[in-house]
Amino acid sequence: MVFTPSGRIPGGKLAELLGAWRASGRPSSRVLAGTLRQLVLDGRLPPGTRLPAERDLADALSVSRTLIARALDQLREENFVASRRGAGSWVRLPRSSAGDGHGGWYPDPELVNLAVATPGAPPELGPAADRARVRLVEHVSDHGYQPMGLPGLRAAIAETYSRRGLPTTPDQILVTNGGHHAFALVLRMLVSPGERVLVEHPTYPNTLEALRSLNITPVAVPMVATGWDVEQLAATLRQAAPRLAFLIPDFQNPTGFRLDTEGRHRLAHALRRTCTTAVVDETLVDIDLTDEEPPPPMGALSDRVITVGSASKSFWGGLRLGWIRASEEFVQRAVAGRAAVDLGSPVLEQLLLHELLGDAPAVLRRRREETAARRDDLVAAVAEHLPHWTFRLPDGGLSLWCDIGAPVSSRLAVVAEQHGVRIAPGARFSVFGALERRIRLPFTLPGPQLAEAVRRLAAAAAALPERSEADGWHGPVA
Ligand SMILES: Cc1ncc(COP(=O)(O)O)c(C=O)c1O
Numbered sequence: 001m002v003f004t005p006s007g008r009i010p011g012g013k014l015a016e017l018l019g020a021w022r023a024s025g026r027p028s029s030r031v032l033a034g035t036l037r038q039l040v041l042d043g044r045l046p047p048g049t050r051l052p053a054e055r056d057l058a059d060a061l062s063v064s065r066t067l068i069a070r071a072l073d074q075l076r077e078e079n080f081v082a083s084r085r086g087a088g089s090w091v092r093l094p095r096s097s098a099g100d101g102h103g104g105w106y107p108d109p110e111l112v113n114l115a116v117a118t119p120g121a122p123p124e125l126g127p128a129a130d131r132a133r134v135r136l137v138e139h140v141s142d143h144g145y146q147p148m149g150l151p152g153l154r155a156a157i158a159e160t161y162s163r164r165g166l167p168t169t170p171d172q173i174l175v176t177n178g179g180h181h182a183f184a185l186v187l188r189m190l191v192s193p194g195e196r197v198l199v200e201h202p203t204y205p206n207t208l209e210a211l212r213s214l215n216i217t218p219v220a221v222p223m224v225a226t227g228w229d230v231e232q233l234a235a236t237l238r239q240a241a242p243r244l245a246f247l248i249p250d251f252q253n254p255t256g257f258r259l260d261t262e263g264r265h266r267l268a269h270a271l272r273r274t275c276t277t278a279v280v281d282e283t284l285v286d287i288d289l290t291d292e293e294p295p296p297p298m299g300a301l302s303d304r305v306i307t308v309g310s311a312s313k314s315f316w317g318g319l320r321l322g323w324i325r326a327s328e329e330f331v332q333r334a335v336a337g338r339a340a341v342d343l344g345s346p347v348l349e350q351l352l353l354h355e356l357l358g359d360a361p362a363v364l365r366r367r368r369e370e371t372a373a374r375r376d377d378l379v380a381a382v383a384e385h386l387p388h389w390t391f392r393l394p395d396g397g398l399s400l401w402c403d404i405g406a407p408v409s410s411r412l413a414v415v416a417e418q419h420g421v422r423i424a425p426g427a428r429f430s431v432f433g434a435l436e437r438r439i440r441l442p443f444t445l446p447g448p449q450l451a452e453a454v455r456r457l458a459a460a461a462a463a464l465p466e467r468s469e470a471d472g473w474h475g476p477v478a
Contacts (some may be wrong), residue, residue, distance in 0.1 A: 149175025212283030256394020
C-alpha cells in the first residue's frame with residue numbers, strides 16, 4: 001500500500017497502524033485522537049493522507065461513529081486534521097507542531113530529543129575539514145561529478161574491509177549519500193513493486209519506509225530473546241521466497257544484538273541454499289560495546305551478501321556519506337542505476353571523510369568509550385526513575401530497547417512530548433504497528449541530558465491517561 005500525500009488510507013489499514021490503541025479496555029476518543037496524532041508526528045501517516053469515511057473507520061475499529069466523530073473534532077481543533085465538504089478529512093501537521101512528520105529530526109530547543117539515535121561529530125572534524133579544504137584545490141578544475149566516489153576515498157574504505165578479513169578492491173566500493181541511500185539504491189535495482197523483502201522484526205524504521213514507498217511487502221522474522229532465530233529465518237527464506245533479505249547483524253537496530261560466528265555460518269548457508277541475496281547493513285559496526293574479538297563480516301562468508309556501510313555513526317551523520325561494498329560487476333550496475341536518481345556525492349565531504357578515516361583509530365576508540373559511559377548513565381537513570389522498565393544490555397549500537405511493561409508506548413510518546421521529551425515508540429520499528437510494549441532509548445546525548453530526559457519520561461509515564469492495572473502498568477516510582 002503506497003500512501004501518496006493525497007491518497008486515501010483504507011479503514012483496515014488505518015486500524016492496523018493504530019495497533020493496540022485500545023489495549024487498556026474501554027475505547028475513548030481522547031486515546032484514539034492521541035494515537036492518530038502520534039502516527040502523524042512520527043511519520044507513519046504522512047500529512048495529506050485522506051482518512052476513511054467516519055462510518056468505515058468506525059466499522060474497522062469496532063467502535064461507535066460518535067467516538068470517531070469526537071476524536072476527529074479534537075484533532076481538527078489541534079490542526080492535525082482538516083476537512084472540507086465533499087472532499088472528506090485528511091491529516092495535516094500544525095505549523096507549531098514539535099514533530100516534523102519524518103521521525104523526529106526537527107530541532108526544538110524545548111525538547112530533549114531521544115527519537116534520533118545518532119551522536120554529534122568528533123573534535124577531529126574541524127582539523128579534518130581544514131585539511132579537506134586545502135585538498136579541494138586539486139579538484140576544482142575538474143567537473144566534480146564522481147558517480148562512484150573519489151578514488152582515494154574508495155581505496156581507503158576498501159582497505160577497512162580488507163583489514164577486517166574481507167579482501168576488497170576500490171572498484172568494489174560505491175560511495176553514496178549515506179547508508180540509507182545505499183540501501184534504497186540496491187532496493188530499486190533488485191526488487192520490483194509487489195515483491196517481498198525479508199526484514200528482522202523490529203527493524204530500522206526508514207527501511208520500512210523505503211519498502212512502503214515502493215509498494216514492496218515486508219516479510220517480518222521476529223527477533224527473539226537471544227537475538228536471531230536463524231532456523232526460522234532459514235524457513236522463511238524457503239517458504240516466502242523473498243526477493244531480498246535486509247539484515248543488521250552488526251549491531252541490530254534497535255535491539256543491539258550482534259550475530260555470532262556460528263549464526264553467521266548458518267545464515268550464509270541458508271542464503272546459499274535459497275539463492276537469496278542479502279543486504280547486510282553495517283551502519284553501526286564500529287559501535288562495539290563488547291571486549292570480544294568481532295566475528296567475520298557477513299560478506300566474507302557469502303558472495304550473496306551486499307554490504308552497506310555508513311560514516312554517520314562512526315564519524316558524523318552530517319557528512320551524509322555511506323557506501324555499497326559488492327562485486328565489481330554489481331557496483332558497475334549500481335553506478336548505472338544511480339544515474340536515474342542522483343549523480344554522485346559532494347567532493348568536499350568525501351575529502352573530509354577520507355581525512356577522518358586517517359584519524360579512525362583515535363576517533364573510534366573515543367567514540368566507543370564515550371558511548372559506553374553514556375549507556376551507563378542512561379542505565380542508571382532508568383534504574384532510578386523507571387525501575388520496572390527492563391532491557392538487555394546491548395552488544396553494540398546506540399540504544400536500549402526497553403520493555404515498558406504495558407502496550408502503551410505510542411500513548412507514552414504523545415504524553416512525553418507534552419513533558420518535553422521526544423521518543424520513538426516501539427511501533428515505529430514494527431511492520432504492523434505492533435511492539436507497543438517497547439521504546440527505544442538512545443544513549444547518544446551527554447549524561448546530564450539523558451538523566452533529565454528520563455526524569456521527564458517518568459513524569460510523562462505518571463501522567464499517562466487511562467493507565468490502569470488492566471494494562472499491567474505499574475507506573476513509575478517517584
Ligand atoms: C541500521 C541503520 N541503517 C541505516 C541508517 C542510516 O544511515 P545513514 O545516516 O548513513 O543514511 C541508520 C541510522 O540510524 C541505521 O541505524
